[in-house]
Amino acid sequence: MAKRYLTITPEDTLCVTQIIGNDDDGHKLSKTLFELSRTTDLVTHYNPSIHTRDIISAGLPGHRPLHILGECDHKDIPTDQTFRDAWEWMP
Numbered sequence: 001m002a003k004r005y006l007t008i009t010p011e012d013t014l015c016v017t018q019i020i021g022n023d024d025d026g027h028k029l030s031k032t033l034f035e036l037s038r039t040t041d042l043v044t045h046y047n048p049s050i051h052t053r054d055i056i057s058a059g060l061p062g063h064r065p066l067h068i069l070g071e072c073d074h075k076d077i078p079t080d081q082t083f084r085d086a087w088e089w090m091p
Contacts (some may be wrong), residue, residue, distance in 0.1 A: 002018050002019065002020070002074065003018075003019075003069050003071045003073060004016050004018050004071065004073070004074060004076075004077060005017045005018075005032075005070075005071055005074050006069040006070045006071070006072065007021070007033070007036060007063070007066055007068060007069060007080070008066075008069065010039075010064060013022065014087065014088070015036065016077060017032055018030075018074075020032050020034065024050070025048075026053075027048045028064060029053075029054065029068075030046075030048060030051065030053055030073070031046045031051075033053065033056050033067075033068070034046045034051050034056055034063070035063070036066055037056055037059075037060070037063040037064050037066040038062065038063055039061065039062055039063055039064050040062045041063055042062075042063060043060020043061070049061065051052075053067070056075065076085075
């Protein structure tokens, strides 16, 4: 099964992301983080040679700093929506 990647939203809530398909080089996940980090920059295209996870984590102009808090299996995510709203990631 696919892993889920955990980040924090601008509203300070937990965001769970799943990458569909093969991502051996990690570009799909990095592009997703790049897109999730956008604030005012709505025109820059993702470039894997420039927009590394370290750069995304540090912050780019027009983007908020964003990094992965952790990874988990789909079985680790609560299925009860009421409980899921109260769920906190503890590494």
